Amino acid sequence: MSMDITFLGTGSAYPSPHRGASALVLRTEGECWLFDCGEGTQTQLMRSPLKASKITKVFISHLHGDHLFGLPGLLCTVSLNCNPQASQPPACVDIYGPQGLRRFLRVALVLSSSQLLFPYAVHELVPCGGQSPAEGQLDPRVTDSSDQLHPQEQPGQTIHLDTDSDCYTLFEDKQFTVKALRLFHRIPSFGFCVQERDRPGRLNVEQLKKLGLKPGPLYGRLKNGESVTLDSGQVVSPGDVVEPAIPGRKVCILGDCSSLVGEGPAKVCQGADVLVHEATLAEGHRERALEHGHSTPHMAAAVARACRTRVLVLNHFSQRYKPLISQKDSEEDDGGEADVRELKRQAEEALSGTGTLVVLAEDFLTLPVPLKRP
Template identity: 75%
Template sequence: MSMDMTFLGTGSAYPSPQRGASALVLRTQGECWLFDCGEGTQTQLMKSQLRAGRITKVFISHLHGDHLFGLPGLLCTVSLNTNPEQQNLNCVDIYGPRGLRHFLRVTLGLTGSQLLFPYAVHELEPTTDQSPEEGQLSLEMTVECGPLHPQEQQGRTISLDVSSDCYLLFEDKKFVVKAFRLFHRIPSFGFCIQEHDRAGRLKTEILKELGLKPGPLYGRLKAGEPVTLESGRVVLPGEVLEEAIPGRKVCILGDCSSVLGEGPLRLCNGADVLVHEATLGDEHREKAVDHGHSTPKMAAAVALACCAQRLVLYHFSQRYKPCSLQKEGEEDDVSELKRQADDALQDSGVEVTLAEDFLTLPIPLRRPR
């Protein structure tokens, strides 16, 4: 099963001619999940090889505009390209902090926007230690948010599971997705996408020796069920299956100056890819922290604590131009951010990647244990 992520916007604060505002898409088997949706995301989607209509889930890390302002427009554009005669349209599930439901209801309601597909907003209940006191004030206005939008289905309110120090968003046959707390100027979250282990390949030579031909019994063994032969012998899956293929793990962090608690580090342990912001260089650490952001060295420390295999830096200040536009000797060289992370990760084996708009990063299958 192929999996990759495409960065649609890698800049902070606002979209510019050089960098779009925060947005990336995780794609697997034709299904697309969008993480953050800054202003201009739908334009970035049109420039990419991705199709907005394939987005089935949206994850908003926090409610700052450079991660959110593009969402109402994107939903409307997807609706315009939806066939009104199509039956049983899938619901788009949207996950984000408390206040996201209120934002969408007011925005879509005041603009008279009509969507042709159903959507549901699932809100994460923040804790009081996720931001400075002033960062909690805006949430007090979001308790009452009026009636459902005509296309809105009832969503859930998801509270922190104290025992695991994370939020269970959903689990299906392929993935389990959880969120965890970050410290920022307003409540912010990270997301962990864990793929379930996949059954190993069938040992067809052994199956042939046993007289089993390709068909439903192969499927039962692949699904982990024992099969009884005509002779009465019971064939166990472990006899005819190669080692299981471990599931991949992708962790995407929103804006933060720190990760809260030990739970997120355990949750992200061994991540194939850890996506972490690096808004400013290490020489601007004090300014970064004052604004609730991180530097490359800070991101590297999280990658080391999680034993991640690859660290991807993104959410750069607009002062850092993409490498292709950087002139030799020019200040604020974005390549310096990678060097700073590499220095902090020296001899650790963690690979560092600088995200650029429209970069597509394949996430290969893991080897059997």
């Protein structure tokens, strides 16, 4: 199964002519999952090869506007492009995010008299202490969502921290387990870990031929982990003819943060194939980054090192750092402090000797996540 990540917006604070506000899509065969939805995300989607109608799940890391303001408009645009005569009823779009997201979306849709042609459900994560300064914690009266549901809204879950694993389990299905983890920011922020389940190993066709087994139902039973008995009475177990399982891929996408909270995040993200981590400002602005709850390349690299990540993708850049494409056409590119390549150099310096690859996120960059080999 193919898997890739497309970055729709890689800038911080606001959309600009150079970078869109925060948004990226994790795509697998048949589905697209949107992580954050800053202002202008629907326009970025139109400029990309992705289709907004394929989005089945949305994950919002925190309630700052540059990660959230595009969501009501995107849902309305998707609805406008729905086919009301479709033979199959539209699937529910599941939206995950911090407490307060349910009320934000409900009020935005109700006040704008927006009707959707598909159902949606908001599943809220209950923040814990230590995720933000005291002034960043929202008053429960603001986040309360006990009022009436929007006409197209289905009841969502309220998800609490699992104290045993020190993370939030959002859902599990036949292909993936998705968990959320706590981050420290000016307001409670979350990261998301998408873990693909291991895939059964390939059948050793040559060995099967030697045993006299022809393609058919017995192949399927062996691949599903069952032993089979041949006409000769010989019992063939899966371990005799099935190659080792293919380990599932792991993608971790962190929201704005200056640190992880608790022990769970590093455990959950351990061995990630791809870690998307913000690097808003260069090392020379470390104090300013910390003051605003953000990270520098060295801070992102420290998380990648602790998690033994294969690929670290730096993301969420201050608008002072212009994309590489715009720099090629700009006479102002003097290789100085505002050169986005300096952020990459700083992360690579901190990860020297680890084998971790550092990638700079750019709007419309698509990063494949290849299958692992046993």
